Structure formats: C-alpha cells, structure tokens
Amino acid sequence: xxxxxxGVLSGTHFLDGDHACCEGALAAGARFxxxxxxxxxxxxxxxxxxxxxxxxxxxxxMEDELAASIAIQGAVWxxxxxxxxxxxxxxSLMMEHIGYAVMTETPCVFIDVQRGGPSTGLPTLxxxxxxxxxxxxxxxxxxxxxxxxxxxxxxxxxxxTAFNLSERYRTPVMLMMDEVVGHMTEKVVIPEADKxxxxxxxxxxxxxxxxxxxxxxxxxxxEMVHAGEGFRFHVTGLTHDxxxxxxxxxxxxxxxxxxxxxxxxxxxxxxGLYEAEGLDDAEVVVVSYGITSRVAQRAIELARVRGIxxxxxxxxxxxxxxxxxxRTLAKRVTAFVVPELNLGQVVLEIERSAGSHAHTISVPxxxxxxxxxxxxxxxxxEAAK
Amino acid sequence: xxxxxxAPPANPVERFLRTDRxxxxxxxxxxxxxxxxxxxxxxxxxxxxxxxxxxxxxxGCSGRVAGYVRLDSFHTTHGRAIxxxxxxxxxxxxxxxxxxxxxxxxxxIGGNHLIHAARRNVDLKVICVNNLIYAMTGGQTAPTTxxxxxxxxxxxxxxxxxxxxxxLVEAAGAVYxxxxxTYHVRQLSRAIAEIFQKPGFSFIEIISPCPTLYQRRxxxxxxxxxxxxxxxxxxxxxxxxxxxxxxxxxxxxxxxKFVDRARPDYRELMVNQMHESLGSRFIDPVAAECxxxxxxxxxxxLCS
Numbered sequence: 214x215x216x217x218x219x220g221v222l223s224g225t226h227f228l229d230g231d232h233a234c235c236e237g238a239l240a241a242g243a244r245f246x247x248x249x250x251x252x253x254x255x256x257x258x259x260x261x262x263x264x265x266x267x268x269x270x271x272x273x274x275m276e277d278e279l280a281a282s283i284a285i286q287g288a289v290w291x292x293x294x295x296x297x298x299x300x301x302x303x304x305s306l307m308m309e310h311i312g313y314a315v316m317t318e319t320p321c322v323f324i325d326v327q328r329g330g331p332s333t334g335l336p337t338l339x340x341x342x343x344x345x346x347x348x349x350x351x352x353x354x355x356x357x358x359x360x361x362x363x364x365x366x367x368x369x370x371x372x373x374t375a376f377n378l379s380e381r382y383r384t385p386v387m388l389m390m391d392e393v394v395g396h397m398t399e400k401v402v403i404p405e406a407d408k409x410x411x412x413x414x415x416x417x418x419x420x421x422x423x424x425x426x427x428x429x430x431x432x433x434x435x436e437m438v439h440a441g442e443g444f445r446f447h448v449t450g451l452t453h454d455x456x457x458x459x460x461x462x463x464x465x466x467x468x469x470x471x472x473x474x475x476x477x478x479x480x481x482x483x484x485g486l487y488e489a490e491g492l493d494d495a496e497v498v499v500v501s502y503g504i505t506s507r508v509a510q511r512a513i514e515l516a517r518v519r520g521i522x523x524x525x526x527x528x529x530x531x532x533x534x535x536x537x538x539x540r541t542l543a544k545r546v547t548a549f550v551v552p553e554l555n556l557g558q559v560v561l562e563i564e565r566s567a568g569s570h571a572h573t574i575s576v577p578x579x580x581x582x583x584x585x586x587x588x589x590x591x592x593x594x595e596a597a598k
Numbered sequence: 599x600x601x602x603x604x605a606p607p608a609n610p611v612e613r614f615l616r617t618d619r620x621x622x623x624x625x626x627x628x629x630x631x632x633x634x635x636x637x638x639x640x641x642x643x644x645x646x647x648x649x650x651x652x653x654x655x656x657x658g659c660s661g662r663v664a665g666y667v668r669l670d671s672f673h674t675t676h677g678r679a680i681x682x683x684x685x686x687x688x689x690x691x692x693x694x695x696x697x698x699x700x701x702x703x704x705x706x707i708g709g710n711h712l713i714h715a716a717r718r719n720v721d722l723k724v725i726c727v728n729n730l731i732y733a734m735t736g737g738q739t740a741p742t743t744x745x746x747x748x749x750x751x752x753x754x755x756x757x758x759x760x761x762x763x764x765x766l767v768e769a770a771g772a773v774y775x776x777x778x779x780t781y782h783v784r785q786l787s788r789a790i791a792e793i794f795q796k797p798g799f800s801f802i803e804i805i806s807p808c809p810t811l812y813q814r815r816x817x818x819x820x821x822x823x824x825x826x827x828x829x830x831x832x833x834x835x836x837x838x839x840x841x842x843x844x845x846x847x848x849x850x851x852x853x854x855k856f857v858d859r860a861r862p863d864y865r866e867l868m869v870n871q872m873h874e875s876l877g878s879r880f881i882d883p884v885a886a887e888c889x890x891x892x893x894x895x896x897x898x899x900l901c902s
Contacts, residue, residue, distance in 0.1 A: 219881075245689050247681075266872045269686045269881035276714040280681035283674060287654070290672065291693065313675050357806060362839025380800070419613070439653040440670040440686060447665060448675035458619060459665060459673075500740045 214413050216240050216373075218406035219267050228401045230368040230394040231256035235264065236403060237372025238296055242411050243322070244270030245293040247284035249277055249303060252336045253392040254326035257298040265340035270403045271451060278303040282310035286319045290448065293437040294376060294414075295320035300392075304343055305350070312351030313400055314385035315473060316450050318427070318435060322375045325390040326402040327554075332351040339392035340580030342555035348532050354470050355479035357482055357579035359387040359532035361502040365399045369531070378480060382476055384436050389531065391554065393504040393583060421445065426457040427469075433476035441494035478533055486529035487538070491517075495524025497596045498542060499550045500563055502528040504583055509552055521597045530576070532561060536566045543570035548596035552576035552589045572596065611638040614648075623662060625820020627813075629780035629806030630660055633727050634667065636783050646694065651768035652685040653696045656708060658733045659808075660700035660727040663727070668735070670837050677708030680715045683722050691865055691884055696795060701728040701742040705761055709741070716770035718864045719798045725790065726763065726801065729808040730845075737811030744846045748815050765840040767801045768857050774800035774839065775857035780807065781828035782853060789855065798863040805851060816847070 220239035228236070237259045238246070242263070248258035250417050262272040264284075270293070275281040278299055285295035299307060304325045314321055327343050330336030347359045358378050362371045368390060375386040417424050417436035426446045427435050436446045450468045451459040477484070486504075492498065497516075501509040506527040516523045524546070528535065538563075539549070548571055551560040556577040564573040576592045615638075624630050641648065642814045648669060657676035664671040670693075674682045687695040697704075704712050704726050716721060731749060732738040738751040742763065747756045764775045773794050777788040786804060793800035800858035807813055807824035818824065828851065835843075836854040843852040861868070872880040 233680045245685065247685060266876055269882060269885070271883055272869075273682075273684070273688060274712050275681060278661055279678060279713055280684075280714070283678040284685035284688075286683045287672075287682040287687075288689035289685075291686045291689030293689040295689070309675055438674075439690070441650050445648070445650040445670060447671045447673070449665060450675055451673065458616075465773050471731070596833050 214411055214412045216406040217242055219404060221406040223405045223410060224405050225400045226403065227342040227363050227398060228367040229256070229394050229396050230362065230390060231326065231396065232260050232591050233365040233369040234372050234388070234390065234400070235260040237369040238322070238376070238598035239264060239268060240369070240403065240406070240409055241373040241376035242294045243296050243376065244268070245285060245288035245295040246297060246327045247275050247281040247288070247295070248274050248298050249275055249281050251300045251303045253297045253328055254300045254324065254396050256395070257324060257326075265328060278306035279309065282323070283313065285321050286310065286314055286317070289319050289321050290440050293509060294320075295379075296376070298324040298326070298327050300326050300330065300401070301334060301343060304346065307321070308346075308350040311357070311385050313354055315351070315355045315357060318383040319385070319447050320379040320383050322372070322379055322386050322388060324372070324390065327389060327391040336580050337433045338581045339504060339583065340554045341391055341505065342558065342580055343387070343557045344531060344553070344555065346387060347389055354474065356384065356474045356533055357387065358386050358390050358530065359479060360486070360529060362394055363503050363506045365396065365397060365401050368394060368400050369403060373409065373411070374486070377410070380414055381420055381434075382411040382480065383415065383437065384477060387532070389503065391504050393495065414485065425455045428455045429472055430474070433472050448525045450494055463589050481533045481535065481537070483529055484533060485535045485538070487535060488525070488527040488529065490525040491522070492524040492526065492542065493524050494549045496522045497550060498524040498526050498546050499552070499589065499593065500526045500528065501552055502531055505552050505554055507585045508586055511586035512593060515586060515590045516593045519594075521593060523593055524537065528559070534562045534566070536562070539563055539566035540568070543567035546571050548572035548574055550574045550576060550589065550592045550596050552578070552592070553582050554580050554583065603832055609634055610642065614638040614641060614667055615807035616666055619666055619792060622666055625810045627807060627809035627824070628659070629729065629804070629827065630663065630727055632780040632783060633725070633786070633804050633806060634663055635743040636776070636786040637725065637790055638667070639778050639787045640794070644785065644794045646794055650692055651694045651696065652686060653698055654679045654686065655697070656699040656703035658700040658703045658732070659729070663698045677703055677706070678711065679703065680708060680724070682712040684715060684720050688865065690789045695721070696723045696725060698725045699727070700733075701726060701730065701763070702740045705763060705766070706741045710848065712767065713770040716767050716799045716801070717769055720771060721797050721863045722799055723793045724799070724801045727802045727806050728763065728803050729806045729810045729812060731808050731846070732806045737815060738877065744751070746847050747812070761843070762840065762844040763803050763831045764843050764856050766802070772796035772801045772857060773798065773859050773861060774855075776855040777803040777805065777843065777853050778829040779805040779832055779851060779853060780827050781832065787851070794814055798861065818848070838853060
C-alpha cells in the first residue's frame with residue numbers, strides 16, 4: 214500500500230540524518246514513539262514530538278529506556294506503528310525489550326545512533342561499536358534485522374525499509390546509524406506519498422474462533438490482531454505454543470526458537486541489501502557499512518589510481534549477515550579489507566564466511582572520528598601484495 | 599437402570615477464565631485466586647465491555663493472572679507492565695487497561711514506572727497483589743517485606759525499611775488509592791468496580807498470603823490462619839492519611855479507600871495542551887483513526 218500522505222513531507226530538503234530519519238518514520242506510518250533523551254539521537258524524537266501532533270499520533274517521553282522500549286510495544290498491540298530512538302548506554306538498557314519483541318513477534322523499530330563506548334564513552338562522537346550488540350545483545354537465541362545508512366537520504370529511505378521489514382517479518386528491526394551520519398546535513402529528497410511503498414500490518418482475516426495467535430503462515434510468520442478487537446488473545450514472553458499459551462517443554466522451545474530464527478535467516482536473500490561496484494575483476498574487496506563506507510570510497514579511488522583492482526561492497530543490511538555473498542566472493546578474490554569504527558566486529562563474520570579461501574584484513578578504529586582514507590589505502594596495498 | 603446426571607451449576611466467573619489452562623500454578627492457601635475471583639465479579643457488577651478491556655501483567659506469581667483470564671492479555675517483562683500498558687492505552691484510548699501484578703514487580707524493579715505513571719495520571723487501573731515477598735523465586739525479601747521477617751535472603755530477619763505503597767502512590771499523584779486484604783472480598787470487588795468508573799491512575803493494594811514462603815517460614819500458620827489474622831487485625835479506616843497505613847509483621851492492617859480525588863488524566867492534559875498551542879492544526883490521534891474508517895472511540899465521543 215501507499216504511504217499516508219499526512220505523514221509525508223514531500224519535497225527537496227536540506228536535513229541532517231537524525232531529522233531525515235524522523236521523516237522516514239512518519240512516512241512509513243509511525244504514529245507512536247516513546248523515547249528518553251540521549252546524545253546523539255535526541256533530535257529524532259525532538260522532531261517527532263514537534264511534527265506528530267499535526268499528523269495524528271503520540272509522542273511520550275518516558276522515565277528511562279526500559280520504559281520507552283516496552284511502551285512502543287504496548288502501542289503496537291494497540292494498533293499503532295511505533296519506534297524508539299537511542300544511543301549506546303540507552304541501547305544497552307533496551308536489550309531486554311528487543312528480546313521481548315523477538316519472542317512476542319512485535320513489529321517495531323529501534324534506532325541506535327552509535328557513539329563511542331563502553332559505558333558513557335564518547336557521547337558526542339561517532340563509533341560503530343554496537344554492531345555485535347545489535348545482533349546478540351539480548352539473551353537467548355534469535356535472529357533479527359539490522360540496517361546501516363551512510364547518508365541523510367538513506368536515513369530517510371532505510372527508516373521506511375526498517376518499518377516495512379518489521380511488519381513483513383514481525384520482528385524488531387535495528388537502524389544502526391552513527392553520530393556522523395546522524396549529524397551531517399545533506400540534500401534529502403522525499404517523494405510523493407503515492408511513490409512510497411508501505412507494508413501494512415499482517416492482520417488476520419480469520420474469525421476469533423479460527424484464529425491462533427502464533428500459528429505461522431507458510432513463510433514462518435504468524436498473522437496478528439490488536440487488543441480491543443474481540444479476539445481475547447494472550448501474549449507472553451514465556452515459551453509458548455500456537456495458542457500463545459506458555460508451554461515449558463523442550464519440544465515447544467525447539468519449534469518456537471527454530472522458527473524465530475529461520476523466518477529471518479531463511480529470508481536472507483529478500484532482506485539482504487548491499488551496494489557493489491567493481492566486484493567482477495576485483496582482487497581485493499573493501500567491505501564496509503555506514504559512515505565508514507564513505508571514507509572507504511576515497512581509499513578505493515586512490516587504490517585504483519595505483520592500478521589495483523579493488524571492488525567495493527557496502528553492506529546496507531548487516532544482519533542477517535550476507536554469508537553466502539561473502540563465501541562466493543571469497544572463492545575468486547585474494548583478500549577482504551574491512552574498516553569499521555570498532556576494534557573488529559563485523560570483520561569476524563567476514564573471516565568466518567571467507568574461511569580459508571581469502572585473507573581478511575581488519576582496519577580497526579576505536580571511535581571518536583572516522584578513519585583517514587590512507588589507513589584503508591595502506592590495508593588495500595598490503596592486501597594486494 | 600437409568601442414570602440421571604445433573605450438570606453442576608456454572609460458576610459465574612468461569613467465562614472469564616481460560617479454563618483450558620487449568621490447573622493454575624498457585625499454591626493451596628495463596629490469595630491470588632481470590633483476587634481474580636473478586637476481579638471477575640467486579641467486571642460483572644461494573645458491566646465492563648470485555649471486548650474493550652485489556653489486562654497487562656509483569657513477572658511473578660501475580661504476573662500469571664494475565665495468562666488465566668480470557669481477555670486480551672499481555673504477560674510482559676519483569677517490572678514493565680506499567681510502561682507497556684501506557685503505550686497500549688495511549689495508542690488505543692478506547693481500551694480500559696488494567697495492570698495486574700505483584701509487589702516485587704510493581705514496586706521494586708518496576709518502582710520507577712509506578713511513580714511516573716501515577717505522576718502523569720495515565721488512565722490505568724493498577725491492581726497490586728502484595729504478598730510481602732518474592733514468591734515465585736522462592737521467598738526473597740521484597741521492598742514491601744516488613745521488619746523482623748525471615749526470608750531466604752534475610753535468614754536472620756529483615757531490617758531495612760519497607761515501602762508503604764499507598765503513601766508512595768498518593769505522593770506520586772494517583773487519583774484513587776485503596777487497600778484491602780483477601781479477606782475483604784466484597785469490599786475488594788466493589789473497589790475494583792469503582793475504579794472502572796474513575797479516569798486516571800488508580801491503585802488498589804491487596805494484602806494477600808503466601809503460606810508457602812512467608813507465613814510458613816515465619817511460623818504464622820497456613821492460609822486459614824492468615825485469614826483469621828486479616829479478620830482480627832484489619833481496621834477499616836476510609837480516608838485514613840496514607841502516611842499512617844504502613845505495615846508491620848503482625849500488627850494492625852489499616853484497610854479502606856484512602857484517596858479519591860479528581861485531576862485531568864494524561865491524555866486529557868495532552869489534548870488540551872495541543873489544542874491550546876496548535877489550535878485547529880492539532881489532529882487528535884483518535885479522530886485521525888476515525889477518518890481512516892476505523893470507528894474507534896466514536897461512541898465515547900472521543901472524536902468530537
């Protein structure tokens with residue numbers, strides 16, 4: 214279906230990533246947000262709190278991130294599309310409810326504008342050091358989706374994608390921004406509402422008598438209902454059967470947890486978004502995501518001037534990880550160069566997927582600013598030796 | 599020989615229960631089942647539209663209530679029933695939203711949410727079953743456990759000061775505060791029926807036995823002995839200053855309706871403020887829903 218025009222600020226704008234992200238949420242149909250202030254993410258909900266009363270929806274500032282991350286899920290079961298926004302320390306507090314959203318299959322979006330950590334770390338400066346936390350931060354076994362934009366335009370576009378994927382797969386989706394992308398200002402084009410595709414909720418057409426809240430459809434995703442519609446359904450974070458009733462047996466656990474993982478992992482091909490350039494004859498491939506991809510672009514250009522056949526692979530979907538893509542590339546390239554604003558996180562997945570077929574060279578950075586292109590160039594030169 | 603079978607008369611609360619989930623997990627002598635009975639009777643008496651009622655629980659023995667009632671019911675995370683309920687209520691103001699949970703869940707791990715929801719005066723009906731202990735995890739000290747009580751984490755007796763919950767939530771801004779025990783079934787049913795008519799943040803504390811982990815460990819007898827204690831030591835004092843209703847191990851239990859006051863709830867305040875600041879530019883989210891052809895809240899005049 215098309216976007217509700219009330220939320221779409223069509224036109225050409227000069228926006229930073231945080232503000233563009235808010236416009237993406239509004240265009241995607243988000244009509245509820247709960248938040249707790251934290252640098253460098255707060256501008257997203259500040260704009261939402263200013264915009265939403267004239268669009269028709271609610272913003273509530275909660276007492277902490279625990280509250281914000283569960284209030285949005287109450288709103289989803291009340292019928293809204295909802296999201297919350299945070300950064301490092303707040304993201305840590307939200308882990309409990311990322312698990313709840315996974316277990317109860319509550320579609321919602323978490324936006325993490327990454328800053329340096331651990332702990333309070335670098336509140337105003339960038340990092341990409343929450344990437345593994347986004348994947349594994351809540352306890353238990355699960356899969357989810359994480360996207361990484363590298364420009365304000367993508368903050369707009371991928372926020373819509375995040376909402377659409379969350380509805381399609383009934384899963385929490387992480388939008389992994391960083392301080393630089395959040396605060397850089399660029400041109401952002403917002404299309405007309407009828408040019409924006411929005412995924413509707415997978416609401417059941419069954420009657421209350423026929424409906425089982427956790428009976429999966431063919432793709433492993435169950436249909437949904439909202440409170441107040443006469444279904445008298447039950448939702449729990451406990452291991453549950455298709456009725457939604459707690460069932461603490463190894464059999465129920467096995468069936469449920471495997472389905473929660475496979476509905477995401479099995480759709481890797483549909484979920485996986487990436488940008489590729491010059492891969493066909495590449496001897497070295499630079500794999501990057503988010504703001505680092507823009508520095509990597511410069512390093513790739515410098516290397517090509519020196520005659521090195523360098524390919525570019527920019528991950529837009531980081532989780533689920535495009536394992537098959539890396540495995541295929543590994544068979545025909547010499548090495549992967551992986552710059553990240555952390556001391557080596559996503560590179561571990563590349564190493565694992567490449568196996569013994571290609572070298573993997575990490576270009577770590579502890580955060581606080583971005584790489585210098587020369588750091589990445591040096592790694593490319595070393596890889597091409 | 600013909601056999602005449604006589605169907606037992608249906609229990610009036612049965613239709614409120616997920617009987618396919620019985621037997622429940624609660625111990626003999628536990629008070630939680632009694633509170634559920636009172637709750638369902640209140641739903642009958644207050645003629646609540648069950649299709650527009652949702653119940654939200656946290657974690658713990660009392661947190662299991664959401665799983666046993668045949669309503670739209672949410673068993674959330676530990677301590678977070680109130681913020682979940684806040685989101686649910688604000689996204690769908692037509693719902694009556696009940697938070698049904700225990701003292702550890704609502705006052706310890708969820709204590710911050712409890713006071714902030716009371717401060718905001720979110721329209722939630724909070725029913726707090728207070729058994730003075732963490733029961734599901736094996737009888738550890740709760741912030742409500744009185745002094746001189748033996749628990750599994752205070753084997754030599756508790757010594758830190760406990761919360762007086764009615765005093766706490768009144769100070770935080772609740773518009774309705776009452777306390778009853780599981781002995782006071784009629785008063786409790788009436789109180790629950792009453793808060794359905796009361797917009798804003800209502801809080802009912804129900805003192806309830808945990809014979810397995812509280813009474814037994816403290817040599818206070820079984821469930822029946824606790825009922826006798828509640829009968830003998832409870833004193834009804836409607837309007838009592840909440841500062842004077844603190845509990846101790848074996849003393850008097852002041853019960854009654856302590857607070858019943860009116861102030862605008864969160865949504866009313868929000869709508870009024872937006873109208874004042876934005877005038878006709880403000881779009882009430884409920885009205886916005888109606889335009890989309892989902893007539894939610896229309897009959898209550900929420901769209902006007």
